[in-house]
Amino acid sequence: PEGMRERRRRALADRFVGVSAAEDGMARILGSIPAEQARAFDGRLRELAMSLCRHDSRTYEQRRADALGALVSGSTVLVCDCDRADCPQDRSGMIIIRRPLVHVVMHESTVAGSDTPGSDEPAHLDGYGVISAEHARDIAKDADVREVRVPADAEPEPAPAPASALVYRPGAALDTWLRVSEGSCQWPHCDVPAWNCDLDHNDPFNHTNPAKGGKTVASNLSAFCRNHHRLKHSGKWQLAPNPDRSVTLTSQTGHCYRTRAAGLLAGMQEPPPPEGGTRRRTRLENKAARIRSERKHRRVKIQTGRRRMRNANAAKPSRSPHPDSMCPESAHLANTSTTATTHHRSEQTHRSRDRTCADAYPFVSGTNHHAARTR
DSSP: OHHHHHHHHHHHHTOEEEEEEOSTTOEEEEEEOOHHHHHHHHHHHHHHHTTSOTTOOSOHHHHHHHHHHHHHTTOSSOOOSOOOTTOOSOOSOOOOOOOOOOOEEOOHHHHHOTTSTTTTOOEEETTTEEEOHHHHHHHHTTSOOOOOOOOGGGSSSOSSOOGGGGSSSOOHHHHHHHHHHHOBOSSTTOOOBGGGSEEEESSOOOSSOGGGSOOSSGGGEEEEOHHHHHHHTTTSSEEEEOTTSOEEEEOTTSOEEEEOOOSTTTTTTOOOOOTTOOOSSOHHHHHHHHHHHHHHHHHHHHHHHHHHHHHHHHTSOOSSOOGGGSOHHHHHHHHHHHHHHHHHHHHHHHHHHHHHHHHHOTTSOHHHHHHHHTO
């Protein structure tokens, strides 16, 4: 802990923000500031970017960049560029000052101070990761501290299910506990903070008869960012929750990826993992699935190649094309060959005629006869 505190002091002393020139009339902004300020800054840009209507022509990243320019110019709103009369954005010019919202999760002993056992336990800053206990206490001095308890509907398999389990949206207590425990999006290699994610039912919720569908309990809810939430429902991936609150995702090729909750409370109130493991398939089954997939792709590739060959053969011209369809070079060669053949036949005809004349008139001198035969 002492080394962690010393490193933070040095990093805090080296904080800065710089601007450097880039190409094509652009510039780059680079800086090093405290993590809680960076999270508040990122949250403010996200809030302004998401405040526009769906008819705005800019992308999300472009809106964030424009939001930074609006904040620098002293504006508290980002104006929508749709120019529609029915745009829901409030353009009255009213200034709304909001306190930056940053979530820091820590144990009660960490908040209490150095006189309490376990006060050096690290904390978890949403969207950043682990921070020191001293850093967490500095943030908590000017923040609203709320106690997070495990709600009743966060048990693995509540029996009987509470009334809140038959409602589509989770309650405030369950919502907070899930985001605190999971920490970030549950998709592999995605670090979008859980507070910016959607809480999605693993077993789909039955809106017609909630008692027969997936219940709104912790064991049936997972945090996914908006992009991965849509990808999950595209049908290209299969999701299977495990008893230890981890999630197994299976791709179209049969590859399995397992993710675990990364929040500070991820290990609380969880049942022990089963002794036999939580694999959906053995290694041999995964290998067989991979071989089937490779064979399928190879078969499709061969069929595609054969189809292309048939189409190419069908498009080829006949062996004896019409003279009109021949290229100029081929037509010239054909005419030259015909002329040469005709000339050769003409010489043969003359020679045959000379021999006939020589046989009919034997009184022709030998010289003339020889000349006639060699004409």
